[in-house]
Amino acid sequence: MTTFPTTLGQPNRVTSAAKLEIRHITKIFRKGKQANVAVDDVSVQLVSNEFSCIVGPSGCGKSTLLNIAAGLVKATSGEVLVDGEVVPGPGADRGMVFQNYTLFPWLSVAKNVAFGLDLKGMPQSEQRSKVEYYLNIVGLSDCAKAYPKELSGGMKQRVAIARALANDPEVLLMDEPFGALDSQTKEQLQEFFHELWRKSQITVFMITHDVEEAIFLSQRVHVMDKSGKLRETVEISLPAHRDLEMKLTPEFLDYKRHIIHALR
Amino acid sequence: MSYGKSYGRRRYLKPSVFWSIRQGFPSWLSPVLTTLSLLVPVIIWCFLSYGGFVNPKFLPTPTATLATGIDMLRTEALFADIAASFLMVLAGFIAAAVVGIPVGLAMGTFYSMDGLLGGFFRTVRYAPINAFVPLIIIWAGLGESPKIIIIFLGIVFYNATMISDAVKFIPDETLNVAYTLGATRRDLLFRVILPATLPNIIDALKLNVAGAWNFLIISELIAAQKGLGFKIIYSQRFLQTDKVLFCILVILAIGLATDLFFKLIFRLCLPWAESKTS
Ligand SMILES: Nc1ncnc2c1ncn2[C@@H]1O[C@H](COP(=O)(O)OP(=O)(O)OP(=O)(O)O)[C@@H](O)[C@H]1O
């Protein structure tokens, strides 16, 4: 792990043991005699309460790695641990927001957000207030009764984010959640996510191709290369509280330059 | 620089109303075309029969057919035949749905069930049920049960394979997101796969009602004392083409009503979905 030199101090967060650990994960896709190494011996530790991002060129295995972390795809070798224990499959402890729209078309927006809560058997009244709270956060309170087919792409993605958050996951895995959003909504959600993460106990692992977004949100940025290896982990030692203006500071730009070079 | 004729110029899609492909269609035109397509055969029928181009023994006029029909309803208790046939179709249809829906869902959902049941169901689908009709009558006798068995066998394999294919078209991500929200396999089956395929299930059932009528008539042609198929074969023996035609019209009317019924169910129960079949 390389620590990028900075003039700013370490963020004053308690860095306890790893919440989620990805240990020596390798994933090989075989097609006939050809073997495609999508992820090559990647180990990542997600420190509890930390926000980490993973950046890398298209097709380098980011989504595959995240799916393995979520327990949705079996790794060829290696293991995934939550709180130090190996997990055998997916569960509500690792919530996920996908790259594509994944709302359930047969459920209204409110029912989509309540899906996980209903599975847990949460009382209706509690479900309702939770749904209201999270729809308000993503700015879609007016659409509670609408069906997904009536929403725009960005609106669908915001509902998917609300659905994942409402389920109170310990780790939130996100695959380019803001990829389809316009730049204003995107920055709004970045700030919102930053605030949410600061207030809550949540550990976030997010894929993005937007280097600025990665630096702005993260404590650590993991850089993957074309061959599916983890090339470098950059610790972002910017103040814990961040606002969008920070994207223009020299420290921020230093990080950006460093990561962009690492990606080349 | 000059290219060939069609490369040099810009090409645009020419607007078209009649040949529009998913670019909107005037809402008034579609019922007009439908009515036209239904009217044309009737007009041809009128032309041939009223015009005296064919022997009325072979093709009676529409008015003569209707008159005979009203007479059959009054004197021959045709309603009892219609009811008998309708009940047979209903029984066979329900049996095929009760078996076909769960089997189709299981085949589409679990690899193991696909292996266990899929091979059998997909292969038997090709078996000509018509060829089994005499055999089934030998096995099950001449009562009502062979008819129900024939209808059931005729459509259950289609129900199951169509529904299993629908399950396989659910995107992986839809199932994966349910897993990450804490769904068990049971939740997945009843709260994701079932609602996701409900439109396809209704569409499959609707398509297979038509099959049910076909198989009923076939079974009644061979062995029955009542029913519309029996009436058709009985009238045919005496060259009563008007009666045959009226029975066919009755079946068509029932088919049309069934279709509307399924469309209504679809619109009421599945406001979120669009039917892909007609
Ligand atoms: N189900 C699969 N079967 C075979 N190969 C796959 C499968 N899924 C992914 N791959 C391959 O694995 C590699 C990594 O894919 P992955 O989707 O993880 O990339 P990514 O980093 O998420 O890219 P992007 O930024 O474009 O989303 C690619 O080469 C892809 O072709």
Ligand SMILES: [Mg+2]
């Ligand atoms: Mg991806």
